[in-house]
Amino acid sequence: MKMNNLGRQMAWAMVVAMPLWFGSCKKENAGGGDPVTPNAVEGSWKISAMAVTEGNESVDYLELLKNLAGEAVVTCMTDTKITFNSNSSVTGVPSPACNSADMGEYNPVQDKSTWKTNGNKISITSSEGSETYDYTVSGNTMKWNIQTQDDSDGDGVKETQTTTIQFKRV
Template sequence: MKTPSMKNLANYLMLFVCAATMLACSKDSDDPAPQTPSGNAVEGTWKIKAMTVDPAQNGISDVLAFYEALTDKKCLSETELTFKSNGTIGAKVPIGCDDVLDEADIVDDASKWAVKDKKIVLTEGTDVTEFDLETGATEMKWSTTEEEDGVKYKMTIVFKKI
């Protein structure tokens, strides 16, 4: 069986990054049980707390730590994403991170979000990305499963409400 390459890991990372900023695995014990996802539960300002892939690709399961070590900046975990009630997404990018996020072509002012059938749907022009959605009072979790060479990878992004 072929081992996924770093290029594939980078592609998954870019999927996470683009989806997350267009706009983990474990829950904090003080966060109540997940609610039925709704737009109201998503509305607000969030920061990325974790990004993971399971099983690990090339020994990497903590994608957030990998990306931040690679860039030598905590741009993803410090960017504030605001999911507005009108379905748009705003971002407050930390000083010194514009170049890192611009290089990845991450934030698009025309991005939209919506919650449909326990999924968060992100739309950027004609591109639509969906993630399974779990929400709690202080935590939101997006996940998706991709298959490559017969191996299913679960990718998860965990957000903390600020």
């Protein structure tokens, strides 16, 4: 009887220990950090921050937009849920604050778009064209960066601007 009891205890100990042993094994990533995978993008997100950087100057785009277009536009953008589906489609649930038809022009991801990743790049394609961003996902935060050239000060010289969009998983 005692051997039977000891055998059961050993079996239960193995059942409990196996997931811990396998869970402690991990593949080493030569690049450091967690690899970015399409599964990391899948799910629902809301815009939490936007910035435009030119040289050493950075502008909080949401604050600028609030001053130019009103707080309702910013609330619409930051409260709209954007879902990246596993079938590469993008769907959105607009915030109740979205009460104007032209508010969609400020949003970087439109409903009925598609998405795909390639390495650390994410491409968003809509009826208006395609944009490709560098992206990272860390925990519940996703960041997109894109560089553009624009003569923002009218001096005939195109300056490089970096737009950063930050999303929080919901």
